Amino acid sequence: MMLPSIFGENLLDNWFDDGWNSWDYSNTSLMNTDIKENDNDYELMMNLPGVKKEDVTAELKDGYLTIHATSNQNKDEKDEDGKYIRRERYSGSCNRSFYVGDAVTEEDIKASFENGTLKMTIPKKEAKAVPEKKFISIEG
Numbered sequence: 001m002m003l004p005s006i007f008g009e010n011l012l013d014n015w016f017d018d019g020w021n022s023w024d025y026s027n028t029s030l031m032n033t034d035i036k037e038n039d040n041d042y043e044l045m046m047n048l049p050g051v052k053k054e055d056v057t058a059e060l061k062d063g064y065l066t067i068h069a070t071s072n073q074n075k076d077e078k079d080e081d082g083k084y085i086r087r088e089r090y091s092g093s094c095n096r097s098f099y100v101g102d103a104v105t106e107e108d109i110k111a112s113f114e115n116g117t118l119k120m121t122i123p124k125k126e127a128k129a130v131p132e133k134k135f136i137s138i139e140g
Contacts, residue, residue: 030048030069030090030094031046031047031048031067031069031094031095031096032046032047033045033046033047033096034046035098040123040124041121041122041123041124042100042121042122042124043119043120043121043122044098044118044119044120044121044122045117045118045119045120046067046096046117046118046119046120047116047117048069048113048116048117048118049116050071050089050090050116051069051070051071051116053113055069055070055071055072056068056069056113056118057069058109058111058120060100060104060105060106060109062102063099063100063101063102063104064097064098064099064100065097065098065099065100065104065109065120065122066095066096066097066098067095067096067097067118068093068094068095069093069094069095070092070093071089071090071091071092071093072091100122101125102128103125103126103128104122104123104125108122108123108125109121109122109123
């Protein structure tokens, strides 16, 4: 018989959950992202709960937009009020990358951060045309 915890669930529930999902906890589940296409741009909205604005960076390199976030929760097992029996909030760093094209520059992208949501507007830009090779006809 399982002992109930103070949270109204079995104390060892995590041991009996679907193990495949709980062990495969990738950073993308921490950075849930919606991307909406408009006529002239794309809107990216990313949830970053518990992350402060100063702990979020965005870098554009070789056509890839990379968003990096850090959350520094205290990892102590005990604080001044008592001992933790369960800690599920994420602490650490994570990042996501999106290909936006070589034509987009840092100045083109507009970003804001409010209430744990990062919003970025990325303009649609034509890719640079690759020059077409022209050959001289050789007769004979």
